[in-house]
Amino acid sequence: MRDARLSFSFADALVRGAVVHLDASWAEVRRRAQSHVALEGLLGEALAAVCLLKSTVKLDGSVALQVQSMGAVKLLFAQVAEGGNLRGLTRSAESLENFDFSDLQRAQARMVITLEPRAGEQRYQGIVELEGDSLSSAITAYFERSEQLPTQVLLAANGERAAGFLLQRLPGHQGELADQSARWQHLSLLAATLKPEELLTLKPEELLTRLFHDEEVLLQSPVAHRFGCTCSRERVGNMLLGLGREESLASLTEHGLVEVDCEFCNAHYAYDIVDIEALFQAAFKPNASVQ
Helix, strand or coil, X not given: CCCEEEEEEECCEEEEEEEEEECHHHHHHHHHHCCCHHHHHHHHHHHHHHHHHHHCCCCCEEXXXXXXXXXXXXXXXXXXCCCCEEEEEEEECCCCCCCCHHHXXXXXXXXXXXXXXXXXXXXXXXXXXXXXXXXXXXXXHHHXXXXXXXXXXXXXXXXXXXXXXXXXXXXXXXHHHHHHHHHHHHHHXXXXXXXXXXXXXXXXXXXXXXXXXXXXXXXXXXXXXXXXXXXXXXXXXHHHHHHCHHHHHHCCCCCCEEEEECCCCCCEEEEEHHHHHHHHHHHCCCCCCCC
């Protein structure tokens, strides 16, 4: 199973989990993002992380993870949209040579997790200080502090694959707490034996069998992932309409074009003066009235 997330649960425990492997989708994001080589691993981990986050919410929409800092690493962004489409990017100072996760903490980095539902539903955004010595531990801390859900997360990425594993205890009824606490402790100890190399190389079913061979593990249908960008000429046109006619015309270059490049997929959009005039005429054309 490649470029997919496999969610699972247990027959006798209030615990859920997910394993994700990203191969072709990760390669495509790497190719388009053109990140500093020192940040490629972090970007791969972030892509795996948003897939895991998506598995924990009942949401028809997108999930995004964003890390911002005042240091050489300016931005880390990863997003999974409805349908499994992935995109991501990093932004860093030219002076960046090497990267260590502790650099983000020294630079007062913040992590933002955004749940963007379909139109008409309420948007959720959680903003926390970046904690821990890795993105795995930072997301684990986010769940425990913001969601009050004991969680284990392991993320890994190399030149061929980005992967992630999540195990999470679910809330139960009062009478079940003692028994479920013991079950969580047992399962989390088993999960803690998982190594990054195993996460990257073992097939999800093989990985779950190795970790939980004495448990009844219930598997859900895999969710496919692929690279996908939401940019379009229509969206760029709406942006120009938001700027207004005068400012859009003022943005014309010496070549008579307004040019916009998508940071995620490198798509190029160009509007000349005729395009801009037609855009605003169509947008503000009065409705015909029937006499």
